[in-house]
Amino acid sequence: MASIFTxxxxxxxxxxxxxxxxxxxxxxxxxxxxxxxxxxxxxxxxDKIFDLDEQTYMDLMAFSRRVAIGIKxxxxxxxxxxxxxxxxxxxxxxxxxxxxxxNDVTFQTKVKLxxxxxxxxxxxxxxxx
Ligand code: AMP
Numbered sequence: 694m695a696s697i698f699t700x701x702x703x704x705x706x707x708x709x710x711x712x713x714x715x716x717x718x719x720x721x722x723x724x725x726x727x728x729x730x731x732x733x734x735x736x737x738x739x740d741k742i743f744d745l746d747e748q749t750y751m752d753l754m755a756f757s758r759r760v761a762i763g764i765k766x767x768x769x770x771x772x773x774x775x776x777x778x779x780x781x782x783x784x785x786x787x788x789x790x791x792x793x794x795x796n797d798v799t800f801q802t803k804v805k806l807x808x809x810x811x812x813x814x815x816x817x818x819x820x821x822x
Contacts, residue, residue: 696784
């Protein structure tokens with residue numbers, strides 16, 4: 694069965710899209726640690742990141758870097774953190790998380806954004822890429 698992220702990539706489930714190329718797709722995390730929290734996902738559905746072939750892994754890092762640089766331009770934060778977890782969704786994804794404090798990277802505290810706030814931040818990041 695297709696993962697929830699494959700369904701997002703295929704447009705069956707809505708998302709706040711940030712970027713896409715032939716191999717990868719980026720969209721806002723629906724339950725963000727901080728505003729601007731973005732997921733970068735290979736279109737190829739592989740559960741664990743270190744099971745990706747080496748070239749896809751390297752390309753995912755390059756794609757994530759490009760998105761992270763865009764996020765940093767528009768989100769007020771000290772830096773962009775990168776995490777890979779995968780305990781909830783078994784389809785490789787890189788979390789890009791705007792950080793101001795250590796707590797922002799723990800996944801223990803979340804922010805609630807309105808529909809308008811999600812739309813606004815997504816369009817600003819898209820414009821910064
Ligand atoms: P993990 O698999 O533990 O790395 O976490 C999966 C992440 O995907 C969580 O941060 C969720 O909030 C996020 N997530 C799950 N479903 C969606 C969705 N439909 N749209 C955006 N983000 C999602």
